[in-house]
Amino acid sequence: MSNPLSDMEHPDVIFAIGTNMTECHPVAATRLKKAIARGAKMIVADPRRTRLAKIADLHLPLRVGSDVALLLAMANVIARENLIARDFINARTAGSDAFLEHIKEFTPAWASPICEVDAELIEQAARWYGEGNPSAIFYTLGITEHISGVDNVQSLCNLALMTGNLGNMGGGINPMRGQNNIQGAGDCGAVPGNFPGFQPCADPEKAKKFSKAYGTEIDAENGITKVTALNNAGKDGAEGIHAMLIDGENTVVTDPDKNHCEQSLKNLEHLVVIDIFMTETAQLANIVLPATAFAETDGVQTNTERRVQRLRAAVQPPGDAKPDWWIISGIARQMGKQGFEYESAKDVFNELCSLSPIYEGLNWDRIENGEYQWPVPESNHPGTPRLHEKEFKNGRGLFKIIGYRDPAEVIDGEFPVWLTTGRRLQAYHTRTQTGRSSGIDYLLDEESLEIHPNDAKQWGINDGDFVKMRSRRGAIEIKARLTDRSPRGTVFTSFSFASVPVNILTGSGYDPVTQTAELKVCPVAIELVESRE
């Protein structure tokens, strides 16, 4: 998030797009509800009538995967109505002329048939966002899990840049991160393009710095992504991947293409999985190593607002379970590697801080109470609750020229229904944890497919019937639930239940830049299963 969570109580206009916040980030959503109670207006763009959409002043039920068209048309209206922040654009951005010229043709009338939203509603949303002072953008995977994920994010950046809603209190562009330490995994350099602290691997100076620190010559070029690595698993030739270390990820269940992923992992000669349970992924490993869990581990994690906080162990782990860092450094030492002699989590974290400019002012003792948001470049630095206040890290904010593209697959005669996927309040990801916590089943004990009642009627489906849902990649059976949360022509389910492996269906395409899968869009065919009760 560019802005702190506390800023969520202060926008004038909230623009929430592709975020089911009351279910996925419920505590953050309470802050939006408070802003609304104080008089803020909220626009929600989401194909589904989520709880957030129900409390919005304006709901744009756009067709799945049409975000770029909507955002182009909003930019068009903002420019036409002269709601642009000219001073901000002149002082802090670049590329505005080309951008303002580019968006001229993308009127609400153009976007309306693509998004399946009335042009007047798009006009209204654009005016509100443009007039708001401040206006804040919130988004989640509904923006990123598309083949146009990067385009979607950059389209949102364009809106914020043209209206000057960056670096201001209560404004900004705010992605809500989905996992407790997914921000931290990136901070720590667990990505193919960055060393810890977002230092680019392709920068020879940085490669030299880490080669020296780690006592090994490290390639001064980006590695491959997980998606490519899985594709290359077991392949002949130089690109083949033959061993993997997977730490705490149930890849088989979360991967956008289950069958492919399972086969990939089976193709490996050596797979080591570290986890707290025997997950579907661990089942495929040669070696499974037991890790300590929440409440048993001392450590650090970073939240969605870049706040670096301490985790504390309160109980002993079961049996021989050990912290991940202990296990992995142990393997490295067994391989004869130097520099893996650690006594504690504190040693590890302090080493990270010493190598990462955004953490340079932090250390284990300083983060005792979680009061710092990175970047914290020096030991007396107070942290940075709000990014981009005075300047952008890279100089000027760049407008990007973006065009609309259809999703990887679109509905047709054979697959006439849009499937979109997401989460539910009571279940977390693959339920390895929520599914093993007592009581959760009372509220959510099975997965279902949300279908608009009128669609169901037309398809001859009643509430509670089992349906067969097919895509170009596979088929699953799932119980139907009739609800007007789903719009006509679009159905919804989550991928939390292993009994309903929705990732057999998905996996139609990937964003060309990030290789994030288009989990939010998958054309399907649905038919009643007669025989099943």
Place this chain on the structure above:
Amino acid sequence: MIALKDKSSGTVVGSVTIDGELVEFHQGETIYQVAERCRREVPTLCYDKRLEAFGACRLCVVEVEGIRNPVASCTTAASEGMIIKTKTKAVDKYRKTLLEMVASENRNLDIDALAGYASQELGTLLDRYKANNGRFEGKQSGESNEDDKNPFILRDYDNCISCYRCVRVCAEQEGDHAINVMNRGFHTQITTEFGNDLRDSQCTFCGQCVQTCPTGALTDKKAIRAKDLPGDISKTRSVCPYCGVGCAVDLLTKNDRVVGIQPAMDGPANEGALCIKGQYAFDFVHHPDRLTKPLIRQPDGNFREAEWEEALEAAAEGFTKVREKYGRHAIYGIASGRAPHEAAYMVQKFIRAGFGTNYIDNCSRS
């Protein structure tokens, strides 16, 4: 004079005298807020600083010079020159009588601390004012709703004192409006729409009503299961293991078991709020499915348990072999978005220092 330390949080508009001491106050501050800031012990039952002041319990009464009756400090704005007394014989007697009346309404006054964050408030005040003396024998109000079979929130309204903190936290903090107040006087009842179970209401089981209840009328059903476990309750500050909001929590442990979770009222990300997952989905930690021993796959395809030394050696040997056979670009590492920094840092270091590549990723792409 007690000057305001943090003048940025509001405009200083004047000063009042509290128990003989001159104190500055902000625009809009109530007498209670000023008194709390100067560490005066003003008792309350209906007050939760995250919520609008309500003025129902009347325990926070103070004397203000020039005003004949004691005033509720939580709903009275401080104003220039006020002379306030927070502790006088008359005020203490008034508070004690009120507490005796409250006590007469409740069946159970000895509440286990596992019931909820604020569950000890009434009991503590009864002790402090020696008000648990059975002076009044009154009718009891409220009706227990033990039929609600939800596994998280026990609703024993025999212990309700109609402070409405649960109703207010649900409305003001959560924006859910799942519960409301029905009837008045002895017939006051906290209820859902049409008196349904919580599951059939707007309730999301965030547990905020439980944590703000000052009497244990609302009880954390999961935590209270550990009531009879031997040992004291310890609290350890940590962070919720689910989404990226990073809510600070206190782990309640007893006898080396996590028995419950309470929201950290001073947690920077959550300021006392939690959701159903953070509040109630914690016991996976002690689930019998937990892996407890390293496992090595045997030639017949089955796993066998191993000691760490052997397992680490086998893990290392596999990587070394693949490296020798296919080169250093044949090995890949995937870090978790769920494990802490030290795990992610170590996976990337293992790959970078171990093989000199950047063949490392995490789960954020899917």
